[in-house]
Amino acid sequence: MNSQTAQKSTSNLTQGNIATTLRRMTIPMILGMVMMMSFGLIDTFFVSLLGTDQLAAISFTFPVTFTVISLNIGLGIGTSAVIGKLQGKGEITQARLFGSGSLTLAFILVSVLAAVGYVLMTPIFTLLNASDNLMPYIHDYMGIWYFSSVFLSLPMVGNSILRACGDTRTPSIIMAAGGGLNALLDPLFIFGLGPVPAMGIQGAALATLIAWLIGASYILYLLAIKRKLILPRLLSLPELKESGREVLRIGLPAAGANMLTPIAGGIMTAVVANYGAEAVAAWGVGNRLESIASIVILAMSMTLPPFISQNFGADKPKRVEDAYALTMKFILIWQLLVYLIMLLLSSFIADVFAKEQQVASLIQLFLMIVPLGYGLQGVVILTNSSLNAMHNPMLALLLSIIRLFVFFVPVSVIGSVLFDLKGLFWGNVVANIATAGVSYFIFKRTLTKTAYDA
Structure with a gap:
């Protein structure tokens, strides 16, 4: 494939x-993620119909499932950074190998x-x-989910x-289609229909497996055959070493940084568990709602890096600085x-996701406090x-450590000791305030040093 053909992709x-x-x-990323996250909430809703114990069980799986997903996210970050820089430098053939x-x-x-x-599930x-x-x-x-996570790795990376090459529309469609298929299959496998038996919480995992398997098959066809953005064959060991070295240099620390989040989440889940299954169920629903509330942030975390990587590769630090400043102002x-919308709708949202009044009250308390720190x-x-x-x-890894283990976990735990669950929620907000200030300082200093070195 010549460079002119490659540039079309x-x-x-x-x-x-x-x-x-x-x-x-x-x-396009926002639209795709709105659909995908909405389908995730539908998944939680169907599980909630099974009872508080099943909803609490799903809540306990979040830190573990996110650990596996974090590895995919980290490798995706490394992939995007490396390929984006190669695209900015015009090295298209090398980008396919990577x-x-x-x-x-x-x-x-x-x-x-x-x-x-x-093996270590229990x-x-x-x-x-x-x-x-x-x-x-x-x-x-989790017995089914662990198997299905292997197929999730392919569409995620x-x-x-695709995003590193400037295409955010196609990933959005893939994400939305996968989430939609999952949501459609959920009630079929959870509650059963005709010859399909009711499998309960296991059915939710099976629906996820089927959706990800189809997504993995399509992304390989798209990248290798239709777009020609990867090589349509298995790599030799020397090629894998060459392509993997730089991706892992960025991807492994990024994966490690992302894995710190579920570790911190696991600690917080254990702390919340001291307040009972109702509190854990509310915490799990709140975390799912956080994904919806932060959907623009999540979308921009996928679109800003390719922009920065390409301009970084093209040696244009001023465009990097301007893009960062514009993004920060907008997101705040x-x-x-x-937050104001969630505050007004907190009572209604709580009633939708909880069958028990105590769980609903805790969900509402979460929504009245924690989203204040999302910006x-x-x-x-x-x-x-x-x-x-x-x-x-x-x-970036250092910043994640500071965020989670200098501020988020300690401040939230102190808040819970002093003011119970309400204090824990406020601790989340205070931790975000402190970490945002540190983040801005680190970025400005890094950009100045990069521009000076250049």
């Missing part, structure tokens, strides 16, 4: 109006992590303070290749509006992704 992000470019990239290597690494590493998680959830009556539900769900204003959390998340895009993975 990519988009140059080093030219044009910054705001217009970011908006063009982000809007894309193939990224997908192969993701498949191998996630398979190993999933196998370890399956000890892991015991450490998370899951009670004995929840363990059967957890085993039913594959979408990072946007998330304040989101500041967005500053941290986008700064972290920007540092990775500028090939500073260890600095």
Whole structure:
């Protein structure tokens, strides 16, 4: 494939109006993620109909499932940073090799992590303070989920290749289609219909497996055959080493940083568990709602890095600085509006996701406090992704450590000791305020040093 043909599958992000470019990239991601996250909430809703124990069991799985997903996210970040820089430098052939290597690494590493998680399932959830009556539900769900996570690795990293090439529309469609299929299959397998037996919480995991298997098949066809953004064959060992070295240099610290989040989440889940299964159920619903409330942040964390990587590769630090400043201002204003909406609708949302009044009351309390810090959390998340895009993975990892284990966990735990569950929620907000200030300082200092070195 000649370079002219290859360029048709990519988009140059080093030219044009910054705001217009970011908006063009982000809007499709938002739409795709709105649909995907909405389907995730539908999944939670169907599980909630099974009872509080099943909902609590799903809540306990979040830190563990996100650990596996975090490896995919980290490898996707490394893939996006490396391929985006190569695109900015015009090295298209090399980008194809690195894309193939990224997908192969993701498949191998996630398979190993999933196998370890399956073998150590009981000890892991015991450490998370899951009670004995929840363990059967957890085993039913995670037994299938670990197997399906291997297939999730391919569309997640594959979408990072597309975004690095400036295409955010196709990943949005893939995400939305996968989430939609999952949501459609949920009631069929959870509650049964005709010859299909009711499988309860296990059915939710089976629906996820089928959706991800189809998504993995399509992304391989799209990248290898239709777009020709990866090599349509398995790599040799020397090729895998060559392509994997740089991706892992950024991807492993990024994965480690992302894995710190579920570790911190596991600690917080264990703390919340001291307040009972109702509190854990409310905490789980709140975390799912956080994904919806932060959807613009999550979308921009996928669209800002390719922009930064390409301009970083093209040696245009001023465009990087302007894009970062514009994004931070927007996200703070946007998330304040989101908080006000959630505050007004907190009672209604709580009633939708809880059958028991105590759970509903705790969900409402969560919604009245925690979302106030989402804008500041967005500053941290986008700064972290920007540092990775500028090939500073260890600095991004340090920022994650500061965020979670200097501020988030300690401040929240102190809040819970002093003011119970309400104090824990306020601790989340205070931690985000402190970390946002640190994040802004680190980014400005890093960008100045990068521009000076150049």
